[in-house]
Amino acid sequence: MKIRPLYKVSSLGLIFLLTATSCGSIPTDGSVNHYADPAQSASASAADIQAQGPSQNASPEQIVRGFIEAGIGAHDDYTVAREFLTPEFAQTWQPDDKTLVYRDQVNLKQGGKSEDFVVKVPVTTEIDKKGIATSFDAAENQDVNITVKQVDGQWRIASAPNAIVISRANFEKVFTPFTLYFYDSTFTYAVPDTRWFADRSTVATSLVRVLLQGPAPYLEGAVSSAVPEGTQLNRNSVPVNGGTATVDVNTAEPAANLSQLDIERFQTQLTQTLSQLNGVQAIQLSVQDQVLKQNSLDDYQAPVINPDVGPQVVGFSGKDMRMSENFRDDSNLTTIYTSDDAMQLPAMGYKRQNFAYLNAARNSLNWINSNTRKTVMMGEMLTQPSFDQFQWLWSSTSDGEVKAISIANRENQTPRTISADWLKDYTVSSLKISRDGTRAVIVTQSGGESAVWMSGIKRGSDNTPEALMEPIRLSSTGKVSDAQWYSDSSVLLADYSQGSTEIVNLSGEVKQIETLDGLASISAAPGSETALAHTQDESVYRLLDGRWSRIDISLEDANFSG
Known part of the structure; x- marks a missing residue:
């Protein structure tokens, strides 16, 4: 069965992101995943790989095998791999169109003619020209058809797919995940979008090209882009010289029609996307060689990456709902509301003027503003x-x-x-909206199995929410009861039945945390990457260095803004 971690719709119309067990690696057994956080040493590792060109008087089979093995040589636009091709085909071959990652080994067979070969590739991961990755829970055999011919007495490849074939081990050395940035509708917050490319000198060009094409499918309709409609690269490169990346584009409308705010936002989107590259300190943006004026708006505020929601928490103390100015202690508590009825699962707005909670039966959601309570929602087993x-x-x-x-x-x-x-078809046990307001993380239960989903939020022109779009799936190492946003690109998961917690990144990295006996609830503060856990004996713990450390606060069910 095919599973696309970010963008392949399965038979249920849903999308999966499988779990990588360690940074920068693909699991050797079971479901396949190539998502991992970018390694600082990725460029050095890729540079150390040396592809070998064709030997004199090599046989057709040796030429085909050598061509496959040369897929590790991504630098200089796969110059070594092109040496295995005829001069004509070398000019037209497009290796970036597709990358096939295989497990174990490929199987080479003779075709119908002596010049034809079929390479049987047990594909575990496939990456398209946009850097969008498809993974498979079991290797899927794909045929790569290759034809050879003689050129000046030497065998060369005359036709082959626009693709490279690379082993999993070499893929991990050559390819790196990169983050594109898009925005919420108000351009207040940046929204990450992970893609995969060979880490080479032309990666800046690849990132800009796909950025201009728009967000990944699961984010379409949920995020905004500062890129003017119809914008394309004016040249087929984004050179980086002296720390400055030069981006020259063509736009559908004249540059004179772009407002200064449009230009600043476009510049920001390019800067936030390209600044993750080593050696890029500045961006020069131009339209058809006309350099655009930048940094001329005194009041311009760039969209924020991974904003901090603050240290304030809301929770309960006896009959009172209270807010603490700092989760670390009880030195500054404010009573928000007092009720003789039981309250649970509190929430607090980002401006800390609105609060909410569920009743004991979890069939009534109550909103509090200015010390006035109002029941605003009814339903069976409502989520926090x-x-x-x-x-x-x-x-x-x-x-x-x-x-x-x-x-x-x-x-x-x-x-x-x-x-x-x-x-x-699912039972929902948790739903949380991201700080940027563009995504929801949802935990579902079905047939004794749990799943964690991330869905883009489609909104109307006035930001009224309309739909949760087809999601991506975040996998975990076990069952999940609850999910909280830990950052703009990661979530904290908890299984209350086992007391287990872990942090799952959009890149696929999973960080398991020590088990906490009697775990009853979790909360997290995106931006500061702070998390709290509450146990059934009313103890409170803070996550520090991958371990739960007990802290002395009195609030029960303390929860950060959001």
């Missing part, structure tokens, strides 16, 4: 409330009916049902 940046309050019933209600004012407060047809 979650606020977004656009002043919408979210929850889901256990049967997958996702609801959101505007808290911008007290009039016409009717919960809005959010379209999410893909959830209809």
